[in-house]
Amino acid sequence: MSAAAERAAETRPALLDVRNLRIEFPTRRGTLVAIDGVSFSIAPGEVLGVVGESGAGKSLTGAAIIGLLEPPGRIASGEIRLDGRRIDDLPYDAMRKIRGRRIGAIFQDPLTSLNPLYSIGSQLTETIRTHLDMSEGAARARAIDLLREVGIPSPERRIDHFPHQFSGGMRQRVVIALAICANPQLIIADEPTTALDVSIQAQIISLLKRLCRDHGTAVMLVTHDMGVIAETADRVAVMYAGRIAEIGPVAEVIHAPKHPYTVGLMGSIPSIVDDRERLVQIDGAMPRLNAIPRGCAFNPRCARAFDRCRSERPELVDVGVVRAACWLYADAGANAHAQPRAGVAT
Amino acid sequence: MSGRGAGGAAAVPARATVAGAVELVRAERIGKTFDVSAPWLTRTLGRQPRLLLRAVDDVTFGIRRGETLGLVGESGCGKSTVARLVVGLYQLTSGTITYDGKNIDALASGRAGRVLRRRLQMIFQDPYASLNPRWRVADIVAEPIRAHRLLRGRRAVHARVDALLAQVGLAAADGARYPHQFSGGQRQRISIARALASEPEFLVCDEPTSALDVSVQAQVLNLMRDLQRELGLTYLFISHNLAVVHHIADRVGVMYLGRIVEIAGKRQLFAAPRHPYTRMLLDAIPDLELTGKARTPVAGEVPSPLDPPPGCAFHPRCPLADDRCRREVPLLKSVPGTSGAGEGGEVACHAVEEGRDGRAAKGGGEGRGVASVRAG
Ligand SMILES: Nc1ncnc2c1ncn2[C@@H]1O[C@H](COP(=O)(O)OP(=O)(O)OP(=O)(O)O)[C@@H](O)[C@H]1O
Ligand SMILES: Nc1ncnc2c1ncn2[C@@H]1O[C@H](COP(=O)(O)OP(=O)(O)O)[C@@H](O)[C@H]1O
Ligand code: SF4
Ligand code: SF4
Ligand SMILES: [Mg+2]
Ligand SMILES: [Mg+2]
Secondary structure (H helix, E strand, O other), X not given: OXXXXXXXXXXXXXXXXXXXXXXXXXXXXXXXXXXXXXEEEEOOOOEEEEEOOOOOOHHHHHHHHOOOXXXXXXXXXXXXXXXXXXXXXXXXXXXXXXXXXXXXXXXXXXXXXXXXXXXHHHHHHHHHHHHOOXXXXXXXXHHHHHHHHOOOOOHHHHOOOOHHHOOHHHHHHHHHHHHHOOOOOEEEEEOOOOOOOHHHHHHHHXXXXXXXXXXXXEEEEEOOOXXXXXXXXXXXXXXXXXXXXXXXXXXXXXXXXXXXXXXHHHHXXXXXXXXXXXXXXXXXXXXXXXXXXXXXXXXXXXXXXXXXXXXXXXXXXXXXXXXXXXXXXXXXXXXXXXXXXXXXXX | OOOXXXXXXXXXXXXXXXXXXXXXXXXXXXXXXXXXXXXXXXXXXXXXOOOEEEEEEEEEEEEEOOOEEEEEOOOOOOHHHHHHHHOOOOOOOEEEEEEOOEEOOOOXXXXXXXXXXXXXXXXXXXXXXXXXXXXXXXXXXXXXXXXOOOOOOHHHHHHHHHHHHHHOOOOHHHHHOOHHHOOHHHHHHHHHHHHHHOOOOEEEEEOOOOOXXXXXXHHHHHHHHHHHHHHOOEEEEEOOOHHHHHHHOOEEEEEEOOEEEEEEEHHHHHHOOOOHHHHHHHHHOOOOOOOOOOOOOOOOOOOOOOOOOOOOOOHHHOOOOOHHHHHOXXXXXXXXXXXXXXXXXXXXXXXXXXXXXXXXXXXOOOOOOOOOOOOO
């Protein structure tokens, strides 16, 4: 994390503030709780990475923020604030204005964000004119500028092409152009590089980083790839079974993880710089929503679990500069583990 | 072991390598061309030419007994096609593949073919698609045992299935359940158990962990390692993930647009990659070490395999490309000074051959100022 971003995280008021978010799916056999008491915030210009295994609740959290939670999924409790104002209880039309104008979205499959029947130029100009007061001509000029900015060669010519005429990497660039066309303050990027080859992934990551730096845009970057997080994020939240297990500055979480799940996760990632015979193995699998264990959801897989873990649920507490939800740190608040540095707001 | 069946017409003397180990599998200049033309009528009316796609072109490699050869490359470069050629799911367009000295083409049918099919098995990326959803797991795993008549009597088959399930970390009781009742990682264990049921020596694994979460991937990679050691298996392991290949492979081949551009011992390939594409790939891996190095990702994308660039297919993205590269296809040549025991590096690049690649220790450096971006 750059010193500047670190200071920003500590002093500036949050741009996005999620408090005690709970998302439920009512089913015939009872209510499934998919997201349970998730809280975090993102400062202006900050990149928050969100990692976790599939089903951990990353995408649902993102969808709730942009107001695209699909029924019967619903926000059962909690608050989402953008710049201090609640956005989780807005009517559909009000939320639609915020989406695109103040919050941009990028998804894993660029084709879900692009209409195959319209040229990318008409999709861009329409989105621009929905959110900004511009003439057709000015919007088109801006669209061309945006395409150039995201690295589409000869944008004057490419603007009239259709989505299928672009490669996967190029389409993702177009989606990024769409997401930033109204200068949003926040971008929710859900697995934006997962479907792409490594060389293209590297191009998209450096594009996202450059855009955030140039425009001061905050980003919630959802991915299951810790490498992408390491390269891009200032802070990272590790999700497990619908909750945040650990959250903190990216270097700290990657190199000195506190929560046993994060420790296992980091050790299970193969790397091109080490020569281990075996990877760290977390036995078992993440529980399904209808079978989340009592106490700490990780306890059946945790080598360090003790009695309390099986009965009481741990909440996030300060552990040095990170926050972790684990009974091993129950009294860590300010003691031995803590390093003498200002706590970072989460 | 390699002497078996040496009397067959297709027998080729097994090649002994530097390290002395014998090659179990050898692919010699193999190629696969797909006809992807529009249907004949549309073609005639629209005067479209026949379209041929060269998915694999002049690929040569050997795999020693007990070794893991990794194949990496970006989407569409021909990895899965190589895998399917090696297990005989596709017919070769050109070249030969020998298994234990015997040509697999000649053995594709008949009794000998069945024996061979038992000795090579394949594991796919999507364990769900490759498991029959209406069969119980025990039947799925028992199927190869019955098909190859490896055991007689229900009791013996049962016992073997239980042992196989235990070997891949599942419980005997799991045999009574159906594939959809398992998670992705567990399903991959089931496909491994099924592959092992026919007591193969050689497993072709096409992205076996790519659909899995990292923690589950670690379980499967550890399992594959353990099985290799216990059973002396030989692997062809395909992945687009360089870190996974680095973890599991002894030697690594890098593919680009249907060809192997570099093949070398793992340590050598990762520590001192020579081909500009290998260097670019290694440089593109997100860096967990947080060195904060400013990377200059190489511009451009993989060109369409329908219309590959002439000469070296990598030339539109290569910072070292010159006239010769645009004209002449570079062939795999061993790089002087790199063939240490078992490492034997081979590279297909004019710049490396001419010694004008700078011989920098690692990728990077040349990433800057890449000339031509494909405007496609
Ligand atoms: N049955 C087929 N008919 C026509 N073309 C094919 C067929 N199978 C593969 N191809 C083409 O051959 C090339 C190589 O495909 P292949 O599936 O081997 O790539 P790959 O390296 O496995 O890619 P990925 O990483 O996406 O799995 C691609 O251009 C592909 O479109
Ligand atoms: N429409 C739905 N009905 C029931 N459960 C759902 C629905 N959508 C998502 N879930 C569940 O919510 C959990 C979190 O999902 P998601 O946010 O998509 O995970 P991630 O993005 O981390 O992979 C998962 O257990 C998933 O099965
Ligand atoms: S609370 Fe207990 S079970 Fe949960 S991670 Fe901490 S030690 Fe393990
Ligand atoms: S042959 Fe030429 S274009 Fe191809 S990789 Fe080598 S230097 Fe680059
Ligand atoms: Mg998701
Ligand atoms: Mg493939």
